[in-house]
Amino acid sequence: MFRKIASYTLIPALILCTISACQKVDISFNNEYSSNDFTQIVKIDSFTADISTVYIDSFPTNGKGVTLVGGYTDPYFGRVDTRTFFEIGTPSTTASSFTKAIYDSLYLTLKLNKNYYGDTTKPVHIDVSRLAELIIPPSLFGNIGSYLYNTNKFAVDPTPLGSTDITIRPNLTDSIHIRLSDVLGDTLFAKIQRGDLDVTNGTNFLNYFNGLCISSNAASSLIFGCKDSLGLKLAYHTPSLYKDSASINFPLSNTSHHFTNIAVNRTGTPIQNLGSINAPGKQNIINSKLTGNMAFTQPATGAMIKIRFPSIQSLLNMPNYVKLLRAQLIIRPVANLYNTLFYLAPSLRLSTTMVANQLGTDLSIVTGTSSSVQYGNLYTDYFGGKSTYTYDITSYLNLILNNPISSYQQDGLLLVPPSPAYETQFSRTIAGNKYNADINSRIELDVYYVAVQTK
Numbered sequence: 001m002f003r004k005i006a007s008y009t010l011i012p013a014l015i016l017c018t019i020s021a022c023q024k025v026d027i028s029f030n031n032e033y034s035s036n037d038f039t040q041i042v043k044i045d046s047f048t049a050d051i052s053t054v055y056i057d058s059f060p061t062n063g064k065g066v067t068l069v070g071g072y073t074d075p076y077f078g079r080v081d082t083r084t085f086f087e088i089g090t091p092s093t094t095a096s097s098f099t100k101a102i103y104d105s106l107y108l109t110l111k112l113n114k115n116y117y118g119d120t121t122k123p124v125h126i127d128v129s130r131l132a133e134l135i136i137p138p139s140l141f142g143n144i145g146s147y148l149y150n151t152n153k154f155a156v157d158p159t160p161l162g163s164t165d166i167t168i169r170p171n172l173t174d175s176i177h178i179r180l181s182d183v184l185g186d187t188l189f190a191k192i193q194r195g196d197l198d199v200t201n202g203t204n205f206l207n208y209f210n211g212l213c214i215s216s217n218a219a220s221s222l223i224f225g226c227k228d229s230l231g232l233k234l235a236y237h238t239p240s241l242y243k244d245s246a247s248i249n250f251p252l253s254n255t256s257h258h259f260t261n262i263a264v265n266r267t268g269t270p271i272q273n274l275g276s277i278n279a280p281g282k283q284n285i286i287n288s289k290l291t292g293n294m295a296f297t298q299p300a301t302g303a304m305i306k307i308r309f310p311s312i313q314s315l316l317n318m319p320n321y322v323k324l325l326r327a328q329l330i331i332r333p334v335a336n337l338y339n340t341l342f343y344l345a346p347s348l349r350l351s352t353t354m355v356a357n358q359l360g361t362d363l364s365i366v367t368g369t370s371s372s373v374q375y376g377n378l379y380t381d382y383f384g385g386k387s388t389y390t391y392d393i394t395s396y397l398n399l400i401l402n403n404p405i406s407s408y409q410q411d412g413l414l415l416v417p418p419s420p421a422y423e424t425q426f427s428r429t430i431a432g433n434k435y436n437a438d439i440n441s442r443i444e445l446d447v448y449y450v451a452v453q454t455k
């Protein structure tokens, strides 16, 4: 429907009128058109913001500074499992200081980064395994690449070096220590004691040790984040001292080779057909009408929302149309499908895109002389189900209206978190389309335009 708001002389106290009711509009147009008796502002909220879920084939996860641990099951996004791969380096030691020392224990130490997703009341199973091959990034145009992706993985030894089941209190637990194989600990210590090149030369150590993988199992219902300041800690003592009184650290070495594999199984979810078009029965974009009038964004598991405005050109044909004044997009998470366990993405940007759905430029807002990216100003209502993300898309729609032939990145907008949350966090948003059964979950596009006053 479209509504004539008022003539400009009434600014700033605009009165929005329809046949049945009038309502005050809480919008300031900066008196841009004031003292003009021949124009009026019209509001239309009937243009479609068409939403779909788009498949993300792969994205680099290396060098993000985040170690992900665990897995969980989400009825709308599927079963998610993480495995973090990394290399460790040699300790800085000299063999002579250890001749009489006695090996005690070997640990992997992780420091939590306080980010988590899922159920914190249940224990997380953790396996630490030694790699059976070197981490080598996939080649790109014939050269060894520099990126490792969510889809990459490397072989590990059949038996883990250590395992644990631990209940994490993300806001309280600072670090965790996972006890590892004494066979490996003894071997490493013996090599240190005799100054073996395997533990004194970085290249040799990498070829000897390869690296580690942290994984979980299907019983886990939480993913938590740790920092990349992790390492092996080998505890020992000298005859005159107590057990575990001293330690040697093998730190994370090449941060570029520290990455996370993220596996997702969408079987049984509304987006189970989302996937690479090379896989049988999969589609790389699914309209929200086919998935319960909802679209899904959680890039870490390969899903993001695409928003298009297929009919917006017809704005130019509106009666007495002069120019677009303002456009506001309100995205409403579908009520009851988010909660404090599966919490909403705190920030979502709108990135321009083209047919192949690459990320382009993020929409910003200009205030005074500065311009800043819009993150949606999330209003959360976990109990009433009326949460919203709100964006000013005036500039973007002007771009489309002024360039009807697609020469710009104007095939729509992708709704995604900023990086590195994009690659390393699981907070997600399910948005309703305009046909969603719940009126409080419907996307809304409000367009205000200037029209010539006719009497």
Ligand SMILES: *[C@@H]1O[C@H](CO)[C@@H](O)[C@H](O)[C@H]1NC(C)=O
Binding pocket: 137, 145, 146, 254, 255, 256, 257
């Ligand atoms: C770390 O990894 C990068 C990317 O593969 C590689 O270019 C670099 O040589 C590595 N650095 C070391 C010290 O091995």
Ligand SMILES: *[C@@H]1O[C@H](CO)[C@@H](O)[C@H](O)[C@H]1NC(C)=O
Binding pocket: 120, 170, 171
């Ligand atoms: C952890 O702290 C954050 C921020 O203070 C809070 O929102 C969250 O509910 C807390 N989580 C738990 C499990 O206590």
Ligand SMILES: *[C@@H]1O[C@H](CO)[C@@H](O)[C@H](O)[C@H]1NC(C)=O
Binding pocket: 201, 202, 203, 204
């Ligand atoms: C480590 O050993 C390799 C040969 O195995 C050698 O080329 C390299 O210089 C050594 N590095 C150091 C730091 O000693």
Ligand SMILES: *[C@@H]1O[C@H](CO)[C@@H](O)[C@H](O)[C@H]1NC(C)=O
Binding pocket: 265, 266, 267
């Ligand atoms: C995905 O989940 C379904 C249902 O739980 C299961 O049957 C299937 O084997 C899983 N697929 C993979 C690749 O694990």
